[in-house]
Amino acid sequence: MAELRPKIVKLCKIIGGVSGVVNKIDENAPEYYSLANIVTDDEADVAIAAGLRKERTAAWLAKKVGKSVEETEKLAKHLAWIGVFRCTYDEKEGVDKYFMQIFAPGIMEMLVNNKELLETHPEVGRAFEEYTRKRMELMSAVIPQGYGLMRVIPIESAIKDDPNANDFDKLSYYLNKYNKFSVSPCSCRSSRTSINDGCGHLADEMCIQMGKGAEHYIRTGRAREITREEALEIIKRAEENGLMHDIPNIEEAGESAAICNCCSCACFGLRVGLMFGARDVIRSNYVATIDEAKCVACGMCVETCPANALKLGQKLPTRADTSAPEYKKMTDVIFSKDVWNPNYRENFEDTLPTGTAPCKAACPAHIAVQGYLKLAAQGKYTEALELIKRENPFPAVCGRICNKRCEQECTRGNVDEAVAIDEVKRFIADHDLDKATRFVPKMLNQTGKPFTEKIAIIGAGPAGMSCAYYLANKGYPVTVFDRNPVPGGMLTLGIPNFRLEKDVLNAEIDILREMGVEFKCSVEVGKDVTLQQLREQGYKGFYLAIGAQKSAKLKVPGEELKGVLGGVDFLREVNLGNKVEIGKRCAVIGGGNVAMDVCRTAVRLGAEKTYIIYRRGEEEMPADRDEVKEAKEEGVEFRFLCAPVEILGENGKVTGMKVELMELGEPDEKGRR
Ligand code: SF4
Ligand code: SF4
Ligand code: SF4
Missing domain, CATH: 1.10.10.10 (Winged helix-like DNA-binding domain superfamily/Winged helix DNA-binding domain)
Incomplete structure (x- = not known):
């Protein structure tokens, strides 16, 4: 040693x-x-x-x-x-x-912001992380009230109406006070990245220096000089991207050398408060409050808060006490080692242990149902649509074909009827089909500029197109490849027009085009072009969304006979406009939504008799009740408790089917019989 x-x-x-x-x-x-x-x-x-x-x-x-x-x-x-x-x-x-200056905040940031030094001496990146953790372990228990070493500064627009707001709580005060500004990489993110612990938030051009801090950073090559207006733009962009502002509070009163645009997943200053509970290191002079009259329960504050200080709860209609469940707020916790939260970066909880609105919880996309219902009730259709599209880029599609798990769980149903959630979504989405009122999301990323790394998405079905939507929204150039001649995957080829009109689907796909997504159809990746060739064409990222379009097999003798078609294959051929021979009498095996689509399509193709053959009872059918009702109204006949055991045929062609009569057994663990 x-x-x-x-x-x-x-x-x-x-x-x-x-x-x-x-x-x-x-x-x-x-x-x-x-x-x-x-x-x-x-x-x-x-x-x-x-x-x-x-x-x-x-x-x-x-x-x-x-x-x-x-x-x-x-x-x-x-x-x-x-x-x-x-x-x-x-x-x-x-x-x-x-x-x-002191070591941190101060010297440590400057060491890490020296790119050449960080590359040749990576131990400085490790030291920054370790110093701010180890030393604060000891210090945090004795931090005096109001210490504010890395003080959080509120978003200024949120306090603009506060007549008692202090100058030092406003970023505009600092921006007006100094004449020199620079922007450098974020030192915490640089340090984390150097030890392979980065969080994905951008490090470059994120932290702003002012006055003497800026002069030093510019002179020593750590930062680029910027104007006051550019500094404001960076601050605004940080806010739009959900970052928060911190200032190091180590200069004279009312002075600061920097404005940091922080995320709690990287910032070592915020860590002191979030991991060790030493909130006086970061405490702002403001506490967020919710204006109940204005809140639409969109949940965005909960998702955005970098400190996980807010949670969604629920109020169920009941005669019992409806007060919010008890839980400890951070401010109620007395600081001690046993309340440290070393997993504070991963352990984000957005909901109280008692849960949140059943509709949101049941929706597979976790759309903020209450939020868009309330916005729609206020006539704010575009805002409602924007909220839906945060989780689901195809609301007009879901407004037509979703199986509405939200409505199944809606507690209003215990009183009379479930709220017509999906109908409202359809209304909001249809409002957007008109070009004049169409919502095209604004590109949003930390750089404020489109990225140049090309992304290839293989498969233009719902998964591939959703990925394309969110990547394009982030500013990536995206190309979606599909072997079929049209985009949409199962939405286009697996769902009949009478359930999902092609013009509605195409209007939602057009939004992706307006966002810059390029579709290359009739290109089968793996045959027409390989991933390696795409790499050579400059694609940097790949998302394989090839779907699962194969029809399920019955596994009974006779399945190979002419006239036996898989449900998904049948729907694809029809949707592509190809002629499909179905004869006069059709038997459709199954009780789900695909079976309903198939039998109703067969009726439209001119089948004289169409049957549904289902091995359980009507109650057990997984298909939507509305679909079953409409199939019946269209003349489809249902044969319950019948399981096919053989497809009969002559000369290679189907002539009939042998079925076995069934009895319902005891419910299984899911309650199905
Ligand atoms: S839930 Fe939405 S409307 Fe309510 S306070 Fe949070 S962000 Fe604002
Ligand atoms: S209709 Fe479907 S997509 Fe819409 S909120 Fe309900 S479950 Fe989610
Ligand atoms: S839509 Fe139904 S489940 Fe959702 S918040 Fe309203 S009443 Fe509750």
Whole structure:
């Protein structure tokens, strides 16, 4: 083990600030191992001489360390390049001044923001993570109220009507106060990425420096100079992307060197509050409150809050006490080790343990049903549609063919009838079919510009098109390949027109085109073009959404006879406009929605007699009640408790079917008989 270097140990004690004296400095201390390989003893002498938080000239430092001014200036400049010193020009005195900040927030961010240093000395990235975790473990229990070392600043538009708002709670105050601005990568995200613990939020051009901080960052190549307007744009974009603002609170009162645009998944400052419960490190002067008169229960605040401070609950119609269930808020928790939350990044809970609205919980896409119902009730159809499309890009399709699990669970059904959720969705979506009122989502990503990495999606069915929608919304150039001549997959080829009109589906697909999605149909990836060839064409990402379109087999003798068709194959041929021979009498085997689509299509193709052959009873049929009713009205005859055992035929053609009569057994674990 190499011997500890006393000068580096001494420097580490100084930059530890108030806790420096008690911090144990050995070769495993993050302050030590991050500086030991990059700071020479001569440089350590200069830094120790400068002391904490005092502006020094090279001449002053030279006297202290007994070296020439030129030599000292060289050492100080290198310390500034590393990030131990901040270097700014004093116009009055006409000299550069050097200033040493505490380790974090301060020096650590500057070390990590030196890209060359981070690449050649990745231990500085590790040290930032470790320092802010290990040191805060000890410190967090004794953080005084109002300390606000990395104080959260509210979104300014949210406090614009507050006459008591303080200047230092407004970003505009800082933006107006300074004349120099720069933008650099986020140091926490850079550090996390360097240790393979990145969160996916963008690191580049995210954090804004101001005043002397900006001057130093620009001079040492850490940041790009920007205008005040550009700084405002970055702040706005961060807000649109669900990031929050923090400022380091280590300068004089009302001063700050930076505005961070943070996410709780990367930010080490927020971690102190969220992992160790030391909320006074980050506490804002504001607490979010919900205006019950305006809230439409869209749930976006819950999903967006980076601190997971909000949860969705439910109020069930009952005569019993309907007060919200008891749960501990963070502010009720007394800080101690047993309440630490080391998994705070993964353990986000959006709902109370007692659950949330049954309709939202039952919907496979978890659409905020209450939210769009209420917005629709207020006549805000576009907002309602926007909310639906956050989870489901094809509301007009779902408004026609969804099996409405939301309505099955709707608790209003216990009183009289379930809310007509799907009908409302259909109404909202149909409003959008008109080009004049069509909603095309705005591209949204942290860079504010489209990405250049091309993405190939294989399969233009609902999964592939949904993926295309959300990637295009993020700004990716997306191409969807499909072997069929038209996009839509099962929506186009598996569902008959009388249930889902093609013009409705095509109108929703057109939105994707308007968002820039390109469709390449009649191209079978794997045959016409390989993934390798697509890679060579510049595609960087692939999403395989090839579906499961094979018809289920009956596994009975005679299945190979001419005239026996798989349900999905039959529907595809009809939807493609191909002629399908069905004869005069058709038997459709099964009791689900596909069987209903097939029998109703057979009726439309001119079958004189169409039967549904189903091995259970009517109650047990999984098909929608409406579909069954309409099939009956169209003349389809139902044969329940009949299971096919053989398809009969002559000369290779179907002539009949042998069935076995069934009896319902005891309910299985799902209650099915
Ligand atoms: S649920 Fe929606 S409307 Fe209600 S407070 Fe949250 S974001 Fe606002
Ligand atoms: S109709 Fe379907 S998609 Fe719409 S909310 Fe209900 S379950 Fe979800
Ligand atoms: S739609 Fe039904 S389940 Fe959903 S919140 Fe309203 S009453 Fe409750």
